[in-house]
Amino acid sequence: MEFGDHKTIFLQIRDWLVDQILTGKLAPGDRIPSVRELAADIEVNRNTVMRSYALMEQEGIIDNRRGIGFFVSDQARQRLATDEKAQFIRDELPKLVHQAKVLRLTLADFEPLIQQLHENQNQ
């Protein structure tokens, strides 16, 4: 776990798991690491991991089967794909446009992004 990052740890964990789901490394129904497992792995307090899981459960991304563990919920992928996308376009994009303006960025500067967008289109 990167302690240098300015994002708080429990959100880093959440984002990391969300990534796994969005990229298909974790599929609906899959079991995610137990709290104590993950806490030991990334050398972090169990409460911190617990907090991530609680947040994700409350977001409807994962389900908790008491005594067994946490599992990726059935609607997780779909829900994330739409919610996070909408949030991105609403919150991040305007900032991005503004930054592109004041920094006088060009299409060339965004080459890697453009390429990725084309790849997405062709799927």
Next chain:
Amino acid sequence: MEFGDHKTIFLQIRDWLVDQILTGKLAPGDRIPSVRELAADIEVNRNTVMRSYALMEQEGIIDNRRGIGFFVSDQARQRLATDEKAQFIRDELPKLVHQAKVLRLTLADFEPLIQQLHENQNQ
């Protein structure tokens, strides 16, 4: 998810001033508002403004003349235009590409950004 990305006040002040410089509203040599003035204007504590100014001075964006005030440094604009741009391409762009990938964003989603980039190009 009310884990708001609300930036802290002293960073907002810094970013606001950086914007003024990058857009030419503040030119090198210009005096920026005194700590007391700005604090009164935006109804914020003097220490908070002071913290912004101290940060910017340390970044080499503004200079300080004892007992007189803070001034936009000569290299401010140039330094910002290059440093912030480089930092953006190094730090932000990869995240952006990754996000575009996992969220399966398309060129259409980025329409506003593309438009801005074209405008920049035509200047």
Next chain:
Amino acid sequence: MEFGDHKTIFLQIRDWLVDQILTGKLAPGDRIPSVRELAADIEVNRNTVMRSYALMEQEGIIDNRRGIGFFVSDQARQRLATDEKAQFIRDELPKLVHQAKVLRLTLADFEPLIQQLHENQNQ
């Protein structure tokens, strides 16, 4: 804390900790006193200690783990030993030579320094 010194408190704290590191009393990885602890110990405001720590973090001398504390960074000793030495030879030594010249100081006046230098050599 010696209030007789002209230096401000937060810089005294920084210099005191730097000394501890350079002399090996604090090793990389060691936890330094929490902001509250130190503030209580030396009877100084928490914010003042915080300011020292923020400065040192920005200098790369110490790292911060959220909710846990500040730790001497891995490169701290090496970085200090080289940076501060280089800075001394670049900034302070010329002033010193100039002062020795205008004050017509002699080798005898610098006896204590010469002795220390010999001790350093024999280690």
Next chain:
Amino acid sequence: MEFGDHKTIFLQIRDWLVDQILTGKLAPGDRIPSVRELAADIEVNRNTVMRSYALMEQEGIIDNRRGIGFFVSDQARQRLATDEKAQFIRDELPKLVHQAKVLRLTLADFEPLIQQLHENQNQ
């Protein structure tokens, strides 16, 4: 006048004049620049220059002949040579020794200083 320096301006002026005296560029009896002259030259407030002169007068380095100007006092050079030297050995040297110790400086690092001291000796 270097505004970037962290020493306060009126002390910079004082030190600059002291240097002129110690190096013989200004001799006892010489007239030093008038307050308004110097203020205009280095683009500084007259009060600031006046403060320097007042300090130096109080130190016995310069004399004020009302309506005429300030003049280097007869004992200026001698007085400075002894006072500043004593102060250096009492205040600065111990710090220097300590710094040499923690930074593990060697005789080689002080080569320029040693050379200057030898030159002083041979005069």
Next chain:
DNA sequence: GTGGTCTAGACCACC
């Protein structure tokens, strides 16, 4: 008038 430092006390989010 300006910046600069410090205190005391509060509140927050996080581990």
Next chain:
DNA sequence: GTGGTCTAGACCACA
């Protein structure tokens, strides 16, 4: 428990 931010108010030295 930890750091982090902010407020209110004070005092200082300097221009």
